Amino acid sequence: xxxxxxxxxxxxxxxxxxxxxxxxxxxxxxxxxxxxxxxxxxxxxxxxxxxxxxxxxxxxxxxxxxxxxxxxxxxxxxxxxxxxxxxxxxxxxxxxxxxxxxxxxxxxxxxxxxxxxxxxxxxxxxxxxxxxxxxxxxxxxxxxxxxxxxxx
Amino acid sequence: xxxxxxxxxxxxxxxxxxxxxxxxxxxxxxxxxxxxxxxxxxxxxxxxxxxxxxxxxxxxxxxxxxxxxxxxxxxxxxxxxxxxxxxxxxxxxxxxxxxxxxxxxxxxxxxxxxxxxxxxxxxxxxxxxxxxxxxxxxxxxxxxxxxxxxxxxxxxxxxxxxxxxxxxxxxxxxxxxxxxxxxxxxxxxxxxx
Numbered sequence: 144x145x146x147x148x149x150x151x152x153x154x155x156x157x158x159x160x161x162x163x164x165x166x167x168x169x170x171x172x173x174x175x176x177x178x179x180x181x182x183x184x185x186x187x188x189x190x191x192x193x194x195x196x197x198x199x200x201x202x203x204x205x206x207x208x209x210x211x212x213x214x215x216x217x218x219x220x221x222x223x224x225x226x227x228x229x230x231x232x233x234x235x236x237x238x239x240x241x242x243x244x245x246x247x248x249x250x251x252x253x254x255x256x257x258x259x260x261x262x263x264x265x266x267x268x269x270x271x272x273x274x275x276x277x278x279x280x281x282x283x284x285x286x287x288x289x290x291x292x293x294x295x
Numbered sequence: 296x297x298x299x300x301x302x303x304x305x306x307x308x309x310x311x312x313x314x315x316x317x318x319x320x321x322x323x324x325x326x327x328x329x330x331x332x333x334x335x336x337x338x339x340x341x342x343x344x345x346x347x348x349x350x351x352x353x354x355x356x357x358x359x360x361x362x363x364x365x366x367x368x369x370x371x372x373x374x375x376x377x378x379x380x381x382x383x384x385x386x387x388x389x390x391x392x393x394x395x396x397x398x399x400x401x402x403x404x405x406x407x408x409x410x411x412x413x414x415x416x417x418x419x420x421x422x423x424x425x426x427x428x429x430x431x432x433x434x435x436x437x438x439x440x441x442x443x444x445x446x447x448x449x450x451x452x453x454x455x456x457x458x459x460x461x462x463x464x465x466x467x468x469x470x471x472x473x474x475x476x477x478x479x480x481x482x483x484x485x486x487x488x
């Protein structure tokens with residue numbers, strides 16, 4: 144799924160996390176949201192019971208942080224077209240109606256919390272801008288579709 | 296007036312030599328410079344090792360080609376605005392980092408006895424050209440946007456990338472410690488790993 148982290152201490156935990164959990168998620172955007180949601184917003188520490196049980200709480204937190212950065216880096220460098228596909232894929236994987244999802248994400252800016260704690264400021268800026276663009280493009284695609292539904 | 300003639304002559308000669316030297320550098324390296332644009336699907340394979348410069352990503356034309364052919368004008372305007380803001384941020388950061396390293400180098404050079412004037416002069420000229428180009432690029436992007444000036448941006452970006460490389464090479468010879476700092480700060484991924 145990506146380059147091996149050089150930190151030997153967390154290597155097994157990272158592999159475990161990739162092979163058991165992340166691989167089952169549909170796409171990088173789902174992985175990003177999953178990893179961001181495993182972080183405590185008050186402390187910035189990541190938590191994963193299964194991983195902490197097998198390794199230690201500290202190692203689990205570091206492994207989650209490393210995977211979070213890795214997935215984020217991939218999403219920063221993919222093209223806008225690919226990001227739209229990723230986002231669309233993620234929206235389809237949730238049970239929400241796309242128009243409700245898009246309205247909520249645009250209005251609340253929920254995607255802002257998916258940024259890793261230790262990430263470069265400009266990387267974050269590029270990512271946020273691209274997601275904003277992707278949401279706007281998906282919304283324009285949604286409008287004709289919802290008009291068609293209403294007229295039918 | 297006559298008294299000034301020798302000074303004017305020396306100044307003209309210096310200017311001519313500098314201009315020739317800068318021209319030679321540009322011509323010698325122009326053909327070798329290649330800005331790598333991330334290829335479609337390249338990142339999907341999961342490799343982040345090749346992405347060593349965010350500038351390449353920001354100035355990539357791939358996104359604009361997609362936006363200009365698949366979205367309405369309102370989205371296109373939004374894209375140009377968003378990308379312009381980011382491009383200017385990137386240039387400002389690049390300029391600031393080089394300035395910091397140059398300042399650190401000047402501080403270190405002040406304490407060194409074994410200075411090479413020719414290399415120092417090259418370094419200073421390199422730095423000045425780099426700063427001027429960054430400012431020109433910021434102005435171009437601010438006035439016309441990142442895409443309308445893409446030819447200028449592309450050409451100047453190549454020069455900026457090359458100048459950064461030349462600056463690093465010169466600095467590595469003169470001041471290896473500061474050069475290491477420069478490389479690390481440009482490639483934050485390397486620093487993180």
